[in-house]
Amino acid sequence: MTHPSPEAFPTRVCVQSRECSPGILERLAGSSLFPERPIGAAIVSALHRPGGSVVCLSAPALADAEEQVGYYLRLGGATTPHRDDPRPPRSRVTLLSLDDLSFRWLSQKLLDPDRAEAAAVRAELAALVEAERTAGRGVLLCQFEPSEPLERLADSLGIPLDQAPSWTIPMGTKTAGRQLFQRLGIPVAAGTPLVHSLEELAAELAGLVRAGHRRFVLKLDSTAYGAGMGNAFFTVDDARAAADDLPAAILAALPEAQVMDPKLGWPGFVAGVPVAGVLAEELLVDDNDNVRSPSVQGRLGPAGAVIVSTHEQVLAANRQTYTGSAFPASSEYRARIVEYTERVGAHLLAEGIDVGDYGVDFIVIDRDGRQHIHGCELNLRATGTRHGFDMVTTLLGVRPDATGELRVDGSPRVYVASDGITDPRYVGIRPAALIDAIEHSPLHYDPVRREGVVLHLLSALPEYGKFGAVCVAETTEGAARMLAELELLALRVADQAHLPL
Incomplete structure (x- = not known):
């Protein structure tokens, strides 16, 4: 089956269900809020898309939801109707939520046959989809990863999905990825x-x-x-x-x-x-016990396998847990990891996978004066880099050039993104308070200079003292300074609110 281009779908239904073990989700702080990470990028992208609108599902509801939506509307420069779209910008953003704090997948919460609230949300979603179709706007269900439950939902709504089919899930295991890398001549540990x-x-x-x-x-x-x-x-x-x-x-x-x-x-x-x-x-480490973990993101679609972006993954002290990313990957090895990822994309297309994101993680170490690149993992899903990349490229209005870099009128732009800005002193901060502080700060994203900080994952602040952000600058050092200053700003917000530890 050949899927039409994403441009054919100005309306997007965003159900970003993270479908790993419920037991694992229960042990990850704030995991029930992970599906919220891409919502800001989804809103801003919708406002920049001709005739675009978005329906975002969350469970539980976004904290300070109207303040968050207003923040992204202002970021997107959409406070009044566009000349080509008479609808009020706020009407182009619909939030649907379930009062469900459990650690089940978001798809399971939505499709729960025993909850009247879930049935009501499904009915409202179906009505929204039908209204968009009646208005002549194509609708696409945007997901985080392949999902059999979301395939059933999309089938009931009569709309396509933007990720690979669920039969590909076994291809994302450690052994399957390792075997594929070896078959394609990509070194492995x-x-x-x-x-x-x-x-x-x-x-x-x-x-x-x-x-x-x-x-x-x-x-x-x-x-x-x-x-x-x-x-x-x-x-x-x-x-x-x-x-x-x-x-x-x-x-x-x-x-x-x-x-x-x-x-x-x-x-x-x-x-x-x-x-x-x-x-x-x-365990791959260099002569100084260091390791770098770049990643490459690709997209399968009507144009074939297209490389989208490269990043340096920011890992926790354990060297295993992803906490954020820096764009782009180092020029020292960027071309080589892109070429390896192109091999993977060509193989996936040959296997009949013609839709969806894919990513390849690598380990790079320096030993004996030489650089060694190893394939680490294949991800048949959006990966944690996508929401930051979508936000930045939409706001900048540019895509990576032939070298894999972002440039605005000839000037470079890089960014540092984090999903794990956390401090126990942040617990109790309301999203609205941090939004107000950032918008009255020099750190706030400036659409003229096209630099600054954009917030996300704000609903995790009150209970978990955790949020995310993307810091855009001309240099990685500049973006890192923004991130450090943002952490201090959040502490000042906590102090002003007199939050107890």
Whole structure:
């Protein structure tokens, strides 16, 4: 099936359900609010799209919803009707919400057959879609990742989706990505095949230890473990490496592995092995124990496989958890990782996948005076970089040039994006208060200079002391300074509100 161009759909229904394990979602702070991350970008993009409008679903509702929508309307420069669209700008943005704080997928909340509130929202959504179709506007359901529940929803509404079909979900596992990289000639870290018992894992690890490897990442092979939560670090010291029965020595030491998710722990990790399978990879670090993790984002569609953007991923101290990104990826290796990602895109098209975002994560290390690039993970979904990229490119009104960089009238633009600006002192801040502070601050995005800070994920502030932002500047150093100044601004807002710790 060939999908029409996105331009054929001025109206977008935004249901950004993150469909990893509900158990994992329960352990990630503010995870029920993750589907809110792209809403700001979706609103601003709609206002810049000819005849554009957007319907955004959330559960729970956005905190200070009208203040947030007003903020994005002002960012989008849409305070009065456009000459080509007589509708009031606010009428082009519809928020639908469910009073559901559970850690279920957003799609599950919306499609819950036993909740009258969910049925009412589905009916309202169907009426909105039908009204847009009657007005001659095409409607597209925008999702975060492949989803069988959202396929059922789209089918009931009679509209297409913007991501790959759900039969592709197994292609996003650690083993599938690793095998694909090897098939396409993309280097990968030394590793084991997929196994389903600790005994098999110990035997396979023994071969890697004999080859000189000592530090590993153990990975449960399931898309249900997001943010590296299904990973564990494991080290084989020299004494164990010299054991006569090396597999037995490794098996005895495996319970010492440091599981990324402390609430999962080693018992929970072991329980996942026979179900998901497990593999081990060499822990890649350079001679100074550093690592860089660039990523490339592509899009599958009528034009084929198109490279959209590159980023440096910002990882937490554990080197596994994504917290943000910096655009673009380093020019040292940007061309090489783009070429590798083009290979992946061509393969996906050959497999019959002709719609959706895809991303390839890499590990880059410097050893022996040489740069080594390794394919790390294939993501058949939007990835955490998309909302920042969409926001920035819409506000700037430009797309990356042939070098993969953003330029405004010849002047470069880069940005630093974060989904994890957090401090316990921020707890209790209302989104409206931070919006007011940023709009009266020199940090606020300036549409003339086309630099500044844009906020998102604001509903996580009151309870979790957490929010996100994109900082746009001419240099990465300038964007990083904006981010540091934003953190101080949030502290001043907390102080003015006299929030207790």
